[in-house]
Structure formats: C-alpha cells, structure tokens
Amino acid sequence: MSVALDVMTITAICAGAFFFLAGTVGLLRFPDTLTRLHALTKADNLGLGLVVLGLLPRMPGPASALKLVCVWLLVMLGSATTSQLIARAVRQEGPSA
C-alpha cells in the first residue's frame, strides 16, 4: 500500500514539475502576451494540481489535505481572474511587444 502511494506521489509530482517546466518554456518562447498567458495558466493550474495530488497522501490528516486542496482552488481562482484581466487590458490597449 505504502509503495503504491509512494509511486503515486512520485509520478504526480514529476508530472506536475513537467507541466511547470513546459509552462515556463512557453512563457519564455511564445511570441505575444495572449499566448504567453495561455502557457502560464494551463501549466500553473495543471502543474500545481498534480503537485497537490502527489502531496495529498503525505498529509498527516484529512484537515491538512483539505487545506492543500483549498490552496490549489484559490490559486486557480486567482490566476484565472488575473489572466482574464491581463488579457482584457491587452485587447483594449492593443498588443505590445
């Protein structure tokens, strides 16, 4: 059982780290603000979600696990809102280099 949990933790966190890496590469390589936002939000939401998923079996109790899930939900809410606002600002002011 514990081996299965360990494997799950390692797999999920590695996958999460991969999405963060991919998102960062996208942030650095994509040509304009909107595509960069796209890279960032997808990677952050999925990457962080996978890291949280991997950490869940490590938590001492359900309360701590719930806190981690709350962190993930709040980060998603925050990043979704800010990326909407940034995208809207870009659309109003026109794309900048």
Add this chain to the structure above:
Amino acid sequence: MLHALDVCVVLLVLPLAVRTIAARETFAAVVSFMAYGLLLTLAWMRLAAPDVALAVAAIGSGLSGVLLLGASARLRATERPAAAERPSALLRLAAGILSAMIAAGLAAGVLSQPDPGPTLAPSVAEHLATTGVGNPVTGVLMAFRAMDTMLEKIVLLFALVGVWSLAPDRLWGGRPGPRHQADPRGVLAFLARLLPPVGFVVGVYLLWVSADKPGGAFQGSTILAAMWLLVMMAGLGDTPPVASRWLRLALIVGPAVFLAVGLGGLWFGDAFLAYPEAYAKALIVVIELGMMLTVAVTLALLVAGAPARSVPRSVPRNTPRNAPRNARR
C-alpha cells in the same frame, strides 16, 4: 539534499536583488522586488522562521509591492526625462564609493558578530508560560516587547497622516484616490464578491492561530486590507471620506485599547503594560483584535492614497465656495 535547496534559493535571491537595483525602469524594478520578496519568504521558511516568512510575504512583498506599483505609475510621466539625465562622472564615482563603503561597513558589522550571537531565547522560553500564549514570537511581540509593538502601530498611523497631508486643502476630508469603475458583471467584480469571505476567515484565523502557532495580527490585517482594497478596486464599494467619524474611530481603536491596557497595568500591576497573569491571554487577544481592525484600515488607506475627491455635499453644487463649514458632513 537539504543543502541543494538552500543553494538554489540563494542562487535565485542574489541575482534578483541585483536586478532590482540595476533595473532602469521603475516598473521592472518593482516587479523584481516583489518576486524577490516571495523568494525571501522561501529563505525564511528554510531558516525555520515561518512567522517572519508570513510577514515578508504579506507585507514585504504584497503590500510594499502594491504601494511601489502605485508610486511607479505616478512616476511614469517623469521616467523618460529622468533616465535621459546622465549625472557627471564625479557624482557617479562618489555615489559608487559611498555605496561600496556602506556595503563594506554592513558586511563588517555582520561578520564581526560573535557566534553564537547573544540571545534572550532561553529566558523567553522560561517565562512564556506566564503569558498564556504558546508561540514564542507572539509572546515577545505582545508581552515581553509589547511597548515596541504599540509604538510600531502608532508609527503606522503617522505614516497615514503623512500620506493624507499631501492632499490639497480644498479636498481635505474627501475620499482618497480615484473612484474605481469596473464592469459590475465582470471578472474583477466576481472575484471581489467571491474572495472576501474566504480572505476574512483566513485573516482572522492567522490572528487567532498566532497564539500557539505561526501567524500574526499584522499578517492577518494585511489580508483583511487586501480584501477591502479588492472590493474598492472592483467598484463594489467606495473609499470612505477621510473625515468620516467611524473611519477615524477604527484608526485609533487599536492604539487606544493598547494604551488603556498599558495604563491599567500601571494602575493595577507593577508596570506599564504589565498584564495580570490570570488575564494575560485574554488581554493579548483583546489588544490584537483592536490592532487588527486599526492595522487593516490603515494599510488599505495607505494604498488608497491621499484624499483626491471632495466630499459630496448634501447642498446643491452651485452654492458659493465659502459655504458654511459644517455643511461638510
């Protein structure tokens, strides 16, 4: 293994610090500074100081970052002429030498400290039980060095008075900053409806938990201030006029409670701010609640800025300028 993480943090913090100073644009410098603050949070966590880490994240990075962003937006108009100005070689040389001397002095000061440094930690640990709180940081802030904490809050009020005093006379007593307009059905308004209840719980929780675990009234207040600012920026609520009675009350309630408890200590106990042992915890919580309200309101108003709009008067607009003073309310 553990050292690798520390080395990574240092390798990220130092270049970011250099970038913050070397950036030519104010905006770029502010963004670097905020990222630098978040990395410092990690560094404090690695140093096993979660209370400090929370303070750095909330105040050092978040609140200071927002204040500096506001300043950089104001400076945008003057940025290009200022950047085009090249000071003379002599001036630059003198500034360089002065900075190098200060850095060398600081380095010498840090390196000449005895190791291990002088510490009061054992005596704090010994007497912590008398305060009724279990977190030594809160014990120091609210009991052993309560005087410093009280003066700190009063300094914060002075800072706000300083910001307000930048208002032109005719706007005195008015509402700070611009009236924020946002789409009432847009994302920002949605967030400003969804997040404040969560933020309120988290902020009060940080204060409550600080009795026994890492947290703090100041950190919690920063979150409350952020929630209020979010509501104001989404256009759901306006900033109150600085002449408002309840606002003034909220601004002084923290220091006033602190002073009252302090004087009570002088009256009933042995010294200013001496808490009777049986009520220590209760008194600390009362002081912290008062402070939380004051600090949250102060921080939000610091970000909101100087009064910039005159008070809407109940009298029609075409009244002469020297209308009776008490029409103000």
